[in-house]
Amino acid sequence: MYVHIVDKKKDGIVVRGAKMHQTGATNSHEILVMPTLALKGGEKDYAVCFALPLNAPGITLFFGRQVNDTRRLEGGKIDLGNYDYGIVGGECLITFEDVFVPEERVFMAGEVESSRDLVTRFATAHRQNYGGCRVGIADVMIGAIALLAEIQGIDKFSHVREKLVDLVYLAERLYACSLSCSAEGKPTPSGAYFADTMLANVTKLTASQVFYDLSRGLHEIAGGFVATTPSEQDFKNPEEAKLLNKYFECKAGVPAEYRIRLGRYIENITSSTPFLEFMHGAGSPQTQRAMLFREADFEAKKRLAKKVVGIP
Numbered sequence: 584m585y586v587h588i589v590d591k592k593k594d595g596i597v598v599r600g601a602k603m604h605q606t607g608a609t610n611s612h613e614i615l616v617m618p619t620l621a622l623k624g625g626e627k628d629y630a631v632c633f634a635l636p637l638n639a640p641g642i643t644l645f646f647g648r649q650v651n652d653t654r655r656l657e658g659g660k661i662d663l664g665n666y667d668y669g670i671v672g673g674e675c676l677i678t679f680e681d682v683f684v685p686e687e688r689v690f691m692a693g694e695v696e697s698s699r700d701l702v703t704r705f706a707t708a709h710r711q712n713y714g715g716c717r718v719g720i721a722d723v724m725i726g727a728i729a730l731l732a733e734i735q736g737i738d739k740f741s742h743v744r745e746k747l748v749d750l751v752y753l754a755e756r757l758y759a760c761s762l763s764c765s766a767e768g769k770p771t772p773s774g775a776y777f778a779d780t781m782l783a784n785v786t787k788l789t790a791s792q793v794f795y796d797l798s799r800g801l802h803e804i805a806g807g808f809v810a811t812t813p814s815e816q817d818f819k820n821p822e823e824a825k826l827l828n829k830y831f832e833c834k835a836g837v838p839a840e841y842r843i844r845l846g847r848y849i850e851n852i853t854s855s856t857p858f859l860e861f862m863h864g865a866g867s868p869q870t871q872r873a874m875l876f877r878e879a880d881f882e883a884k885k886r887l888a889k890k891v892v893g894i895p
């Protein structure tokens with residue numbers, strides 16, 4: 584089912600198979616396809632890398648559904664939580680049914696021995712950027728909950744402050760990973776920099792852990808209204824709005840709408856798609872652990888331990 588070569592012609596190759604979960608594919612003009620595994624002998628046909636326009640004959644895109652996606656069709660903005668920037672990229676399953684790729688667009692065709700390097704380089708760059716990108720999201724999440732705590736009148740309680748500090752710690756921990764894997768990067772022979780593989784994997788593994796803890800903190804501080812607020816449409820009906828605004832308002836002079844906007848943002852950013860994205864994007868956590876095992880140099884660490892405890 585993985586994309587692979589099914590025919591070789593004198594001016595190109597023919598490929599078949601599917602790529603799952605492609606973020607932003609429908610917004611793109613072209614797709615760059617490459618292996619996602621280190622391949623072995625006998626898997627030559629799967630060692631294929633190429634770029635094609637998305638409207639090339641034989642390519643079909645199936646747009647993925649997300650929780651609450653039909654809210655986009657209701658004509659409102661608030662219930663989407665993050666109308667202007669979106670939450671996660673709009674993933675597609677892309678199928679290739681005997682698609683012709685012209686020679687000049689083929690970057691790899693059968694070089695099994697290069698697949699491990701290609702995957703490691705792609706994965707390292709992707710795992711590195713999880714640090715910067717996800718810390719940006721974390722900053723918005725922390726800002727949203729700090730603001731909400733203020734509106735709900737709980738920001739001065741010591742346990743809320745403590746929880747806010749814990750959230751900052753999580754975000755900054757990820758930021759530290761992100762900086763270190765980049766700062767420890769080295770130039771490749773081409774002159775392009777390559778992040779530190781070990782630290783980039785630590786960055787992504789940290790991102791997948793941190794997001795769950797961040798979300799738990801937001802849920803705990805925000806309260807249950809995040810899950811039970813009526814539709815934006817109800818707030819547009821003047822009679823209902825009178826009652827809803829009265830009962831949703833927390834702080835005199837701060838419109839209930841502000842609280843609801845923040846609640847909707849939290850609801851959306853902590854809905855299932857972002858969780859899955861943090862968990863599996865750039866590879867499942869186990870793939871990062873496998874890299875840590877590979878890069879750890881246990882023998883050197885054993886030598887150090889022997890020296891310290893006096894084992895010859």
Ligand SMILES: Cc1cc2nc3c(=O)[nH]c(=O)nc-3n(C[C@H](O)[C@H](O)[C@H](O)COP(=O)(O)OP(=O)(O)OC[C@H]3O[C@@H](n4cnc5c(N)ncnc54)[C@H](O)[C@@H]3O)c2cc1C
Nearest residue numbers: 603604605606671674856859860863864865866867869870
């Ligand atoms: C929102 C989102 C956006 C994404 N965007 C992109 C994108 O733009 N481009 C892209 O290429 N990919 C993208 N991905 C795909 C992502 O890289 C994969 O989801 C990830 O690599 C995990 O693969 P999988 O989903 O097939 O899960 P699986 O590989 O099926 O993993 C499920 C479980 O099985 C375990 N497992 C799998 N294989 C083995 C094995 N051989 N031995 C032991 N355990 C195993 C894993 O550790 C995991 O616990 C995206 C994913 C998500 C969720």
